[in-house]
Structures are given as C-alpha cells and as structure tokens.
Amino acid sequence: MKSLFKTKPRTPPDVVRQTRDLLLYAQRSSSSDSRESKREEKMSELYKNIRELKTILYGNSESEPVAEACAQLTQEFFRENTLRLLILCLPKLNLEARKDATQIVANLQRQQVHSRLIASDYLEANIDLMDVLIVGYENTDMALHYGAMLRECIRHQSVARYVLGSQHMKKFFDYIQLPNFDIAADAAATFKELLTRHKSTVAEFLSKNYDWFFAEYNSKLLESTNYITRRQAVKLLGDILLDRSNSAVMTRYVSSRENLRILMNLLRESSKSIQIEAFHVFKLFAANQNKPPDIVNILVANKSKLLRLFADFKTDKEDQEFEADKAQVVKEIAALEPRDRP
C-alpha cells in the first residue's frame, strides 16, 4: 500500500475522494462481518485522510493554508454527499478522528467558492441532516461533536430558520437541563445562537410561536429548580427582549401579568447574578408607557417592597448605566397610582 499511493502527490480533491471511499467502507462494514485486521487497516487509513483534510484547511506549524487548495477541497466535498457520509459515520470513528471531522465541518461552512458559501446550498438540499445533529444531544458520546457541527451550520440563515421552525425546537428546553454539565452547556450555547444570531428570522419565529415558546420558556427555564438554567435563561431573555428587532415581542411580553410575577420572583432571588439579570428585564415592565391596568396594580401593590429592594441594590462593580436605569425605574414606580380596570 505504501508504494502504491506515493507515486505522485495527491491533490486535495484526491484526498476527499479517498476519504469518501473509506467512509463508504466504514459505513458498510461492522466489526463482525469483516476480518478485524483488514478493517483496522482501512480505518487507520481513513483517520490519516481525515487528518490530512484538516491540515489542508487549517494549515499546520510549518505552513499556512492555501486558498486555492481549500476551494478545491470544498468543491469536491460538496459535489457529492461526503458531508452526509461523514456525519452518519461519525459514531464509528475514534475520538481523535471525530474531533478532526468536527473541525473540518466547521471550517467548510465558511469556505467560499467563487464567492459563494456552497455549504449553505448543500445544507438547504440536505436539511434533514440537521435532524441527525440535533438529536445527537441525546447520545452522550456524540453530543459534543454533533453539537459543535450544528452550531456551525446554523450560521447559515436558511439552516437556522429550518431548525427554529422544526419540531426539535421544543427539545432544547430539555437538552439545556441534561445532567451532564458539558452537554447541557453545549445545548444552551446552541439555543442562544439560534435565538440571537439572525435577527429577522428570530423576530419572525418569536411572533409566530409566541404562545408556546414563552409558556415553555417561563415554566421550564425561568422557573426551573436548576440555578444555572434560571441564570442563563433570564440573561438570554434580556438579550432577546432588548434587541431592537424584537420590539413587538417585547411589548407583548411586558404586558403580561404572569410574566411580571415570574420576573419579580427572580428579582427576589438570593443570587446577585440572577437579580441583576432579572432587573434588566424588569425595567422593561416599568418603562413601558402603555402599562395595562393589571400591571400597574401589581406594581402599585408592591411599591414599597420594590422601592426598598432597589434602595440597596448594587452591582459588584460600579456601573453607571445600571445606576441610571435603576433611578429611572424607581422614578416610574414611585409615580404610579392605582388604576381601575376598564
């Protein structure tokens, strides 16, 4: 084997093609139906090829990546179904090859060929691959690899739109709270990316799916028994609502009595971090110039408690913006008078 391939240097497309052949082999064979030694040999050849693809894309300590080689590699990679093969065969690879493969997939998402992101076109035509990646969170061994690939793929707006609209979206509320910290944290990072990266898509998703999404968000995340979940969720909620593109959603959110109740509970938490993040959402309720009467009544009923809370409410480091916001909120609340229901 050594002498057979060494006759002339292989081009990047050659490496892709050989990788594909070996992946096909890996997919077909299982350790039971072929001779163990032959399988091992093929697999180690596959690992070498995968490593070589990574080296072409990222360079190594001796050389920087060459744009032309990267483009050729990318083109050949997406010309046929190599990405699907790689994703499906991932569980059969060893740890090192899985990591290499993940980095290859990440890099390919950003490669432009003739100033087009051809990965995006490929994924649109093979969008079902996202289903494989998302459900990967349920497999402890694969979760971090598939999760990282998924996060790279949703950089494409069309892919993010698909994932947001898919049935899988509901599953994230559970993935975020998986007992394995590393996997839960990875799912949380993906969830955040989905809800913050592509502004117009997110705004569209949130207004179409407002009811179920925030019902889940409130009950499963903001009222979770898990400290980390509550802390991350209230932070993300602030990021979402404070984004200008989500102003319609924000207006709707701060008009709900139930939402106000949940945020006021978070304000009372003993964790400083949660309190501060909760304040950044709470201030939106107070600043709303068209407060519905029931919101006003809750605020009035809790006026003295709230003012007492804010009186010695400070961030660890001096934060002028926070102080200004706080002064504004205090002013708003102090000025409130009870209103009759219309």
Added chain:
Amino acid sequence: MASEEEEPKWVQYPLDSNSYKILDKICVHASAVVYKAICVPMDYAVVAIKAINLDQSRTDFDYVRREARTLSLLSHPNILNAYGSFTVDRSHWVVMPFMSAGSLQSIISSSFPDGLSEPCIAIVLKETLLALSYLHNQGLLHRDIKASNILVDSIGSVKLSDFGISASIYESDSIRGWSSSPSSSSLMLTDVAAAPYWMAPEVIHSHHGYSFKADIWSFGITALELVHGRPPLSHLPPSESLLQMITKRFRFSDYEKHKNNKHKNFSKAFKEMVALCLDQDPSKRPSAYQLLKHSFFENCEGSDFLVKNVLQGLPSVEERFKESKITHSDLSSSNTGDDDREDDEGNSVRQKTEERRISVWNFNEDGFELDPVFPSESKDNSVVKRVRFGGEIIIHDQGGESGELSGDVSPSSQVEGGLENQVISGHSESESSRIGGEGQSGGGGVERKGTFLDGLVALRLSLDDQRAKVSQMISMVSGEAVSGEVSREEQMAQLIQKLTAELENERKKSFELELELEMIKFRAEGYDDSGSTADEA
C-alpha cells in the same frame, strides 16, 4: 508521535451529589475547593471533586464551560480527565480521579524545599511533555503550565491538570470571524491569562501574539521551579513580579539573596534543555515533540523510581493541606515565606537599592537561573552585555571595537571585576549625560545616530506600553481589594499606593525621555542639514 493508546472507556460515574461522600478538603483555589470523596454506588471508589462556586463572579462561567468541554474531548494517559461534571445548587462539581500524591508544588513545599533530584525531575518533565505534545497536536494551548498543575498519584503516574484557561487555536476569535477570510489561521492568541511567574515574554507583551511556544517557556520555568523549589522571581509577590517583568526592572539585592542558595549539581544536558525552552525568541524554542527527543530524556527512569524516591514517606495530601493552612496564616503577608523582606525593612532596602532598566531575561546556563540583560546603547545585537552575579562581575562586550558606541559611552566596560557597585551606580548616573553627550560627539556618522534615534523611539513606545500595563495592574489590584477580606484590604491599599507612585515615576521618566528625544531629534536635524550642505559643497 504522541502515544495513541486508547484509554479504557470511562465507567459512567453518577451525576448527582447524593452518590458522593465528602471526606476531606485537599486544596483551595480562588473560586474552587477540591475535596477527597468517595463514590458510594461505585463500591466506595475514592475520587477528587472540584467544586466551583458559580455565583461568585460572572466571568468564571465561561472558563467552567470551556474546561468542561475541553476535558470531555481529551483522552491521554498524562492528562487528568473528569469522570463527569454536573451542577449542585450554585456549584459546579467536577468528579476526577484522586491523585493521592497531590501536585508537584505541594510535594516540593512539604518535603523537598530545595527542589527535586535530577532523575526525578526528568521523569515528571517527560510525562508532562507527553501531555503537552498531545495537547499541541490537538491545537490546544494549556497556558498555565506550572508545578501546581502537575499531579502525581500513588503509583507514580503524572498527569497535567487544570484546563480552565486553555485555549484552542481552532476556536480563537480571529478565526471565528464569519466575514474574515475563512482559512486565515494565524494560529495566534492575544489575551493574557496565565500566572505571572511562568509567563513567557511574548505573552506579557501580548499584542504581538503568542502560540504554542508560550507553553514551552512555562515548561522551562517549571523545570527551574522543580530545581530550586520555586520559580524565578518568586521571592516577590505575584503582582510585583508581573510588574517587574513588565517594567523589566530588576533589584540587585533581591537577586543576590536568592542566588546564595547552594545548587546541586545538574547535568549539562538538563541545563541545555532548559536553556532551549527559555529562549527569548519563541520561534527558536523547540516544540514539545522535539523536546521529547532531547538527550536529557533519553535514559529516563520509570514511575517506580518516583514512587521510591519521592512518594514514599510523603504526608497525605489532606495532611499537607492542613499543614499549609497553619503556615499560611502565620505568614499571611508573604506568600513565599521569604520573611526577611517584610514591610518596614523591605521598604527601606528597596529605596536604597539601585534600580536599573534591563532589556530581557537571559537564561544563565551555569547558574541555572534567569539573568537580566541590560539594554546596550547600540542597536548592534551582537553587543549584548551580560552581568553575572555571585562571582566578580563580567560585563561582556562581544562587539569589541565595532560596537564603538557602547564602548564610548559606557565606563563600565573598562572596569574589570570586583567593582560591581561602582559599575552599577556609575552606569545609572551617567545614563542621561551619555545620551546628551552622544548627540554632540557624533563623530561616528549619521547612520549611528539614526539607529540611536530608533532605539529611543522604541524605548518611548515601550514606556507607553508599560504605563498602560501599570494602570491596568492598578485597576486589577484595586478590584481585588474590594472583594478581598478586610485584613487584606489594608495591604492592598498600600500596594496600590506603591503602584501609583511607581506609575508616577514612570510618567516622569517617560516625560524626561521624551524631552531628551526631542532634543536629540533637534540636534540630529541640525547635523543632517550641515551634512547635506557639506555634500553639496
């Protein structure tokens, strides 16, 4: 190649706190506590649990996440993996194998205050290098290599731990940028993260970027730490050491005190290996993989040797922890126990001490220490003056007559031995007059003046840089003071005052230099003009 033996698959440890019984505290970090514990459902297996308080600071959380992710994806016999991690109320628990002998730093401070023997050092360094070589091959920098992060278990296996600030070149922001060229992997990082004593020069000046070779520097410092029992410059508190490395200022009295330690005899191969790691130029340092082939590691003993010569008779980690707590409260103000440098006396000593600017730290192979190198007044790099201590002073002027500038201006090069103090004070006193004087004598021609100017401009830039760093330090220290305990607050306040004073000093010096630079520019222009008219004539 790094050894690629597959670790046996981890048995899944339970992910709930009720399955574990905490036995003893074995280590306390800034925001984490490490316990010895047993896992009841796993047949009472002994484990270590690192409990990180997540509510303490906002920034911690990213580190915690990164470490969890990094650890789950690493698999190497010389890397301390986690069995699993999960949250318990506001803490994050990482369940790990229990490394019963503890860290090399703890072993040294409890039983080997003068450092380990060479064969033992060779073993632990080699194992550490295997881990480093694997990490670098993965595109990961550890960024915190030091003896306290190298752990040993009862059978003498050595594992690298603590990946909280490790970084992947595949995930650095420069590569992340969607819009930037997709394959531009400069393989460089720019943020400063590690502990000061072990930090490579290019990390301190991080705007130039650094990469894997920064770990190699820290590895070299770690070797010195194992030899001497502590890292170079560690007789200073961390903030000051950082300041020293930043300002490149060096106090003679401290250094000599430290130098008085008697050295054991170490092999040439060892010294040479460390010298390679401590090259100022990162590109000249060998890679971890190349280092493994160095002759120093050739006839390395096995882990049995470590068990016999280091581990036997060692107090347990939990006992050591209790011990260290007692001594720490005794010497709360001095972190290294170097108590003859305490406040009052220390301050007066410091004021009397000559201070001189030095340009780099050179590794002195004979002394097995870092030696300061003072800036030569010439741009010619061959004119590096080396000052050695402990014997008579040797100021080495390799450039000879070609380095006329430095020969001219430095009275010290004529002094031969024994006149250390005179040399030093003479040097610093004459510094400004020399700079001024040079402009007038000017016989060497325009070229020399040009390089001289360049040097000054560079010096001014570096001063600005240092000033920025100092103010950063001050804000850092004052930040600490707020969160620290009341007893420490006073010390911190003093430190801040000191730093503020230093900053003020720095400003003054910088201003003076700027003035001088202006003067010289002015003169140089005059010279140029007269030169060109002469040509025309």
